[in-house]
Amino acid sequence: MAKIEMQEIAHSYMAQPKGPDDYALKRIHHDWDDGGAYALLGPSGCGKTTMLNIISGLLRPSEGRVLYDGRDVTDLPPEKRNIAQVFQFPVLYDTMSVFNNLAFPLRNRGVDETEVSRRVREVADILDLTPFLKKKAAGLTADAKQKISLGRGLVRSDVAAILFDEPLTVIDPHLKWHLRRQLKQVHEQLKLTLIYVTHDQIEALTFADQVIVMYEGEIVQVGTPQELFETPKHKFVGYFIGSPGMNFLPCVLEGDAARVNGHKIPLDGETAAAGRSKTGKLELGIRPMYLTVHAEPVEGGVPVTVKLVQDQGSFKILTLGLEDHVLQARLPEEHPVPSDNAWVTFPVDRAKLYADERLVG
Amino acid sequence: MGAEWFKETLTDSRLHDALWRQFLFSGLVLLIEMPLGVGIALLMPRKGWGVSASLVTLALPLLIPWNVIGTIWIIFTRPDIGLFGAAINNLGIAFDHTASPLHAWITLMFMEVWHWTPLVALLAYAGLRAIPEAYYQAARIDGASAWAIFRYIQLPKMRGVLTIALLLRFMDSFLIYAEPFVLTGGGPGNSTTFLSIYLVKIAVGQFDLGPAAAFSLIYFLIVLLFSYLFFQALQNVGKGEDR
Numbered sequence: 001m002a003k004i005e006m007q008e009i010a011h012s013y014m015a016q017p018k019g020p021d022d023y024a025l026k027r028i029h030h031d032w033d034d035g036g037a038y039a040l041l042g043p044s045g046c047g048k049t050t051m052l053n054i055i056s057g058l059l060r061p062s063e064g065r066v067l068y069d070g071r072d073v074t075d076l077p078p079e080k081r082n083i084a085q086v087f088q089f090p091v092l093y094d095t096m097s098v099f100n101n102l103a104f105p106l107r108n109r110g111v112d113e114t115e116v117s118r119r120v121r122e123v124a125d126i127l128d129l130t131p132f133l134k135k136k137a138a139g140l141t142a143d144a145k146q147k148i149s150l151g152r153g154l155v156r157s158d159v160a161a162i163l164f165d166e167p168l169t170v171i172d173p174h175l176k177w178h179l180r181r182q183l184k185q186v187h188e189q190l191k192l193t194l195i196y197v198t199h200d201q202i203e204a205l206t207f208a209d210q211v212i213v214m215y216e217g218e219i220v221q222v223g224t225p226q227e228l229f230e231t232p233k234h235k236f237v238g239y240f241i242g243s244p245g246m247n248f249l250p251c252v253l254e255g256d257a258a259r260v261n262g263h264k265i266p267l268d269g270e271t272a273a274a275g276r277s278k279t280g281k282l283e284l285g286i287r288p289m290y291l292t293v294h295a296e297p298v299e300g301g302v303p304v305t306v307k308l309v310q311d312q313g314s315f316k317i318l319t320l321g322l323e324d325h326v327l328q329a330r331l332p333e334e335h336p337v338p339s340d341n342a343w344v345t346f347p348v349d350r351a352k353l354y355a356d357e358r359l360v361g
Numbered sequence: 362m363g364a365e366w367f368k369e370t371l372t373d374s375r376l377h378d379a380l381w382r383q384f385l386f387s388g389l390v391l392l393i394e395m396p397l398g399v400g401i402a403l404l405m406p407r408k409g410w411g412v413s414a415s416l417v418t419l420a421l422p423l424l425i426p427w428n429v430i431g432t433i434w435i436i437f438t439r440p441d442i443g444l445f446g447a448a449i450n451n452l453g454i455a456f457d458h459t460a461s462p463l464h465a466w467i468t469l470m471f472m473e474v475w476h477w478t479p480l481v482a483l484l485a486y487a488g489l490r491a492i493p494e495a496y497y498q499a500a501r502i503d504g505a506s507a508w509a510i511f512r513y514i515q516l517p518k519m520r521g522v523l524t525i526a527l528l529l530r531f532m533d534s535f536l537i538y539a540e541p542f543v544l545t546g547g548g549p550g551n552s553t554t555f556l557s558i559y560l561v562k563i564a565v566g567q568f569d570l571g572p573a574a575a576f577s578l579i580y581f582l583i584v585l586l587f588s589y590l591f592f593q594a595l596q597n598v599g600k601g602e603d604r
Contacts, residue, residue: 058498079504091499093513104513108504152503 002069002082002160004032004055004193009064011050017062024050025061026217032161032195037187039208040197043240047217048197052163055195056083068160084153085163089170090145094138098129101137102151109156123155126186143175147182154186161193168203180207201241213237235285235357244288244317244328248354251284258284258353261323263302265346271353271361280356288330290350293318294343295336301343309337320344366575376576378551379559380583383535386469386555390534393474395527398481399519403511405486416486419479431543434472458545462552465545469553472540477533481526488522489515524595528588535584556580 011025025047040048053059057078065074102120124130127147153162168176205225213221220234232238239245251258256272258265308319320327353360405415438446449456458468500510538557547554564573
């Protein structure tokens with residue numbers, strides 16, 4: 001177990017990167033605390049897997065250093081780093097039994113055979129693999145295979161961290177939930193550092209204590225699932241997390257209010273003051289569930305047209321037109337849905353201001 | 362009558378000799394070409410210009426007509442003017458495949474290995490390239506040695522293509538005709554008279570069509586039986602494997 005530090009890491013797959021666009025990872029400076037459960041969340045191609053491979057040593061970063069407990073491991077190969085990695089597709093040694101699969105990393109390191117047997121049985125017990133130990137690994141179901149891949153990581157007593165690269169992609173939906181829970185149990189039982197790469201926000205939010213959101217080779221926000229939802233620090237986090245994503249409206253500042261198409265929307269004083277010092281493009285952001293929808297004109301209400309109502313069972317999603325802009329609102333199932341015309345208000349504590357895609361204040 | 366022809370064929374001692382010769386030849390071919398082909402595939406480059414260069418180089422022997430192969434090797438190994446034959450004779454080794462059965466066999470084996478190992482190598486290379494990168498990454502993390510990677514990842518993953526390579530090489534070498542016929546004509550003596558060459562002698566040379574027909578049928582059944590046995594054996598090696 002170890003604390004993992006990434007110092008000023010940047011990586012390009014090109015030999016001679018010219019501009020920032022040539023970098024798969026732009027500048028990452030981040031510490032992974034011992035025993036933490038982290039999720040790395042982001043769309044395909046944002047650099048998640050690159051980051052993971054740099055931590056495990058499959059890839060040497062173009063710039064920067066990787067430290068394990070203060071020890072520089074940047075130039076060490078993965079087998080010397082005490083790291084385990086579980087891949088998108090289960091990786092098994094098909095011709096071996098489950099037992100031999102689990103024993104493989106230990107035997108490669110010359111561990112004594114009685115110790116091998118003890119460790120394998122212990123791990124098989126944790127992962128419910130004991131009944132399969134004598135079977136050939138090849139004939140098992142996808143979830144059992146993925147558990148064996150994980151087991152090969154757990155079996156080593158010296159493992160500093162386990163890295164997961166979208167490990168549930170090939171698992172049936174009803175087993176995903178089960179496997180995720182088992183992962184959580186393993187984490188609580190063994191107190192290992194887990195870093196879990198995914199592009200599925202539900203998976204990230206249920207698994208991790210800390211979610212790291214990546215976008216175009218950069219970390220845009222690190223926080224608990226709740227922080228990511230309540231105060232997205234970047235526009236991308238706003239619409240990537242939450243379903244549907246955050247609404248954004250271009251605006252200008254006018255005193256303590258944002259002006260959208262001539263409608264005044266009040267902001268809190270601090271945000272407005274911070275916004276006035278910014279020069280970039282300003283946008284007002286609000287989560288669909290915080291948008292208040294009224295059927296009658298109200299004080300400060302912005303008139304909108306109701307374009308579409310989607311009933312999701314336990315709530316309704318309204319698509320609203322504010323002149324040339326589109327807004328989405330999430331209403332409780334029992335809330336009356338206005339037809340054609342409606343008025344929306346933006347609660348002061350929920351409306352956020354963004355300058356050049358980044359949160360103001 | 363039919364039954365007698367079979368009897369005649371089965372008791373023909375020259376046919377027995379040809380059969381054992383054939384087994385020896387196919388056995389040597391498989392023993393040399395399979396490991397060598399896999400070895401070449403492992404050494405072939407994985408990216409860059411070397412990939413196409415090595416693929417084209419390997420494919421060349423496979424593109425030459427079989428009788429031309431025999432002719433090339435006749436000239437290549439001639440003691441007076443052949444590049445190989447003259448060179449080795451000048452080194453003081455009296456090498457002549459038309460005079461010595463052993464030299465005829467050596468020449469034949471060299472020719473056969475040169476001609477067909479590329480097929481095994483190309484098939485094995487295709488099998489290697491189909492292994493996902495994650496297997497190698499996982500093996501590195503598990504601390505596997507190069508031998509362990511070969512034994513537990515590459516070899517099992519190549520099983521399918523190697524089965525095909527083995528079957529093709531067994532059948533082709535067991536049915537070989539054109540190359541030895543052109544190179545040695547079955548000699549010296551009968552030392553390189555394989556089943557197909559002997560069959561043609563009976564059928565076309567002596568015009569004994571009855572025994573030749575019986576012989577052909579037996580020949581076919583032997584190839585079929587062995588192909589089936591090889592196929593079954595290789596299917597069972599890694600039973601339950603699905604990817």
